Amino acid sequence: MGMDTDRVLFVVYDFPPEGSRGTKRSLKFIRHLPPHGWSAVVLTVRSSPNLSFHDDSLFAELPPGLPIYRARTLESLFHGSSKGDGVRGDGAGEAKPGPLSSALRRAVVRLYRRLGRFTKLPDSRILWLPFAVISGLRAIRQNRCRVIYTSGPSHTNHVVGAILSHVTRLPLVIDFRDAWVGNPARRMPKAWIAKGNAFLERFCVRSAKVVVCTTDGIRADFEKRYPDLPGKYVTIFNGFDQSDFLADTSVGSRPRRPVLTIVHAGTLGRERSPREFLLALGQLLRENPELAGQVEVIFVGQNSPCTDGRTIEDYVQEYSCSSVVKLTGFVSRKASLEYIVRADVLLLIIGRVPKEGAFVYGISGKVYDYAAARRPVLTVSERGSTAQIVESLNLGPVVDPDDTETIKSTLVSLWEAHRSGSIPYNPNLELLKSFEFSRLTARLAACFDQTHKGEARESSESRG
Structure with missing residues (x-):
């Protein structure tokens, strides 16, 4: 990683070797950021039962020397954990038996289900949060990060990023691949769960300097529900990487x-x-x-x-x-x-x-x-x-x-x-070019520039 780039902490639970659909966007942004003056430091989870799509081929897309901090999660205590901690660039290690006794493991399982899968506040990744915050603080300090970026779902990523932002006073950019409270496909069967998610969403949105949305519809939903926070929202669509084709x-x-x-x-x-x-x-x-x-x-x-x-x-x-x-x-x-x-x-x-x-x-x-x-x-x-x-x-x-x-x-x-002999096909190629990840990453880098320079200006004015 070049020393002439500013560093941004990526808080992403889903990351290689996990091959779920939530991985691609962050991976492509990380790959295309350096030409725009930014390089990533990744905060992700170590081994977890929530990671089920193992794809080692994704490691080939990571920039050489990318710092990766893999934080523990309570889930790994009873599903096995990986050896080592701190900076890693080669994915989760070989699974080892968990250190807990059978009785204690059952107690932790009950706690996990109660705090994660049952309450969904904000989702079952919540048991990663305390370890992610600790590792995130270390990653920020060791790499002198200038901005914090979170991508969700998992919306636990946004909560981790908001806490880190408040502790370190670094600007936060949160990226909603899907809506949170406004997601029509997300069911919240109990009123108190809905209220808890609304509180956490409000905390994260208000903590952020920029809120990125993958569709204009998601952005309009935030603008409607937070009319007192104008100018904070930007649409950066998902896209494709031409090098894949x-x-x-x-x-x-x-x-x-x-x-x-x-x-x-x-x-x-x-x-x-x-x-x-x-x-x-x-x-x-x-x-x-x-x-x-x-x-x-x-x-x-x-x-x-x-x-x-x-x-x-x-x-x-x-x-x-x-x-x-x-x-x-x-x-x-x-x-x-x-x-x-x-x-x-x-x-x-x-x-x-x-x-x-x-x-x-x-x-x-x-x-x-x-x-x-x-x-x-x-x-x-x-x-x-x-x-x-x-x-x-x-x-x-x-x-x-x-x-x-x-x-x-x-x-x-x-x-x-x-x-x-021929299926009719005449795509709008000019419009398609706007969804190339190299162009989308330039827009994200502009958000980082905006928040970093704005934060530096506010800091200078406060000292004056």
């Missing part, structure tokens, strides 16, 4: 195969359900049995139960789609990108939320990788932020999940176009 990804750059390959990459579950798409696909196969050998649908990634308690495997079986559907399970990000660029059509399924929250619901990060891969996209979504940006980029048809007949007719049209 070094090969020629134009539609005509690969030989056409007789089978139409449709790929969905990423996690499905909860409100993001493939049920409506698979229902339409099953009906289409019954009406046109010859399609069974001419269409394949690949779901790439780990999936979890949907809000009705059923899984993608349940839907595939119920709607008799097994002859054309393949489930890969979790794969590395590199492997996922390979599936994307080899697809004929990319499938985007967006979660269903109350209509009044449709534009506060975050835009799927897959949109940008899909667009960068230069493949037609079939989007199954209600009206909302994601549908809007898909249409702005002209990536392909957007179909309402309840419109089974249109989903079926769209699939037939795509199959016929593929069979004839």
Whole structure:
């Protein structure tokens, strides 16, 4: 890391080797920051049961010599912990048995469930907070950090950053990949849990010098709920890294195969359900049995139960789609990108939320990788932020999940176009360029410059 750059502390629970969807944005920012005069110091968790998508290939994207502080969490006391503490650049070490007796371990498990999974204040990562604050103070002192940056969810990151900001008096920039209290997909079953989250969100927002949002809808929600804090909010969308797509990804750059390959990459579950798409696909196969050998649908990634308690495997079986559907399970990000660029059509399924929250619901990060891969996209979504940006980029048809007949007719049209040799595709390439991570990082660096210079000016004035 160059000595001519200022340092910013990144507070990010999800970080390599964790390969969850929350990792990509921070990783890309860290990679592209140095040309803009900033370099990162990372505060993340050591080993944790909340980290379930192990992807060692992500380490190749980290800048050489990146300081990484991996703080303990109470979760690791009964799930095993990693050896060593402090600065690490090679990920979590080999898991070791926890030091607790069986009785004490059971007591800690009960405490964890009570304080984390039950209360959700703000989420189950809360047991990382005290250790993160201690390690964060050490990281700031040892690296002379000028700014603190947090990315969430996990919203515990924001609480850690706000505490560190108050203790060190360093400016805080918080980045909401998804909304917190305003998130229409987040359920808070008890009033006191909702009030507790509202209090913590207010504490973090008021502590921050800049609040970054990944959509205009999230930003508008904050502006509406905090009218006394004008000028604090900025939209920096998610995006893509062109270096992930070094090969020629134009539609005509690969030989056409007789089978139409449709790929969905990423996690499905909860409100993001493939049920409506698979229902339409099953009906289409019954009406046109010859399609069974001419269409394949690949779901790439780990999936979890949907809000009705059923899984993608349940839907595939119920709607008799097994002859054309393949489930890969979790794969590395590199492997996922390979599936994307080899697809004929990319499938985007967006979660269903109350209509009044449709534009506060975050835009799927897959949109940008899909667009960068230069493949037609079939989007199954209600009206909302994601549908809007898909249409702005002209990536392909957007179909309402309840419109089974249109989903079926769209699939037939795509199959016929593929069979004839060309699926129509004319994306808005000029708009797409604005979502390249090198450009987005320049905007984030400008936020750091703004907060650091403003803080230095206020400090100088107070001394005068």
